[in-house]
Amino acid sequence: MLFSLATIHAMHKLLFLCTANYYRSRFAEIFFNRLSSQHKLDWVAESRGIAMEVAADNIGPISEHAINGLQSRGISVGEDLRFPIQLQEQDLKQADLIIALDEQEHRPYMRQRFPDWVNKIEYWHVHDLHVSIADDALPVAEREIRAMVERLLRNGN
Numbered sequence: 001m002l003f004s005l006a007t008i009h010a011m012h013k014l015l016f017l018c019t020a021n022y023y024r025s026r027f028a029e030i031f032f033n034r035l036s037s038q039h040k041l042d043w044v045a046e047s048r049g050i051a052m053e054v055a056a057d058n059i060g061p062i063s064e065h066a067i068n069g070l071q072s073r074g075i076s077v078g079e080d081l082r083f084p085i086q087l088q089e090q091d092l093k094q095a096d097l098i099i100a101l102d103e104q105e106h107r108p109y110m111r112q113r114f115p116d117w118v119n120k121i122e123y124w125h126v127h128d129l130h131v132s133i134a135d136d137a138l139p140v141a142e143r144e145i146r147a148m149v150e151r152l153l154r155n156g157n
Contacts, residue, residue: 014045014148015095017106017121021049021084023063023134024101024126027070028141034075035149043096043152048087050100050109058084065134073142092117099148101126101141 014032018025025047032045049055061081070077092098092114100106103123110118126141 010042012043012096013094014043015091015098016045016047017050017087017098017100017110018047018102019050019105019109019128020052020055020058021047021086022055022058023066024128024137024141025049026062026084027066027138028099028101028126028145030066030070030075030077031073031142032145032148035145039149039153041149041152046091046095047085048091049084050087050106050113052084052086065129065138069134069138087114089114089117092120098122099124102128 016025016028016032018028029045029047032043035041036043036045061083062077067077098117098121100110100121100123103125105128107118107123110121124141124144126144127137129137131137
């Protein structure tokens with residue numbers, strides 16, 4: 001079967017950022033992709049860590065808090081999970097929308113490491129474990145993601 005260019009639908013790319021790409025951004029990426037698929041949005045999320053060296057003692061590919069948060073929302077996490085990925089400028093250039101999960105924590109990192117991008121991204125207020133327990137932080141992320149999906153649906157994306 002041949003496809004014309006009109007029938008090939010380009011996906012928009014959403015990039016979630018957190019410090020280590022281990023907990024909050026991974027939860028957001030997987031949760032958003034589930035909702036995007038359910039609503040047939042033309043969006044796919046990826047995630048990256050702005051300062052992965054800060055959390056060099058993280059064990060495994062993803063935080064147990066992220067796994068538990070996803071499972072409690074009916075999303076199973078497979079065995080073939082990737083390990084965290086450090087943010088590169090190319091990731092920023094390829095994204096249609098960029099969200100840093102905690103403005104207070106991530107704006108200074110962005111200002112230091114990617115100053116041309118600091119004001120081109122959206123900042124949320126989903127705190128890390130040293131500030132807020134997962135049972136408080138992940139519902140904030142969930143609300144923001146659901147609101148994002150609603151916004152994209154209203155905009156016809």
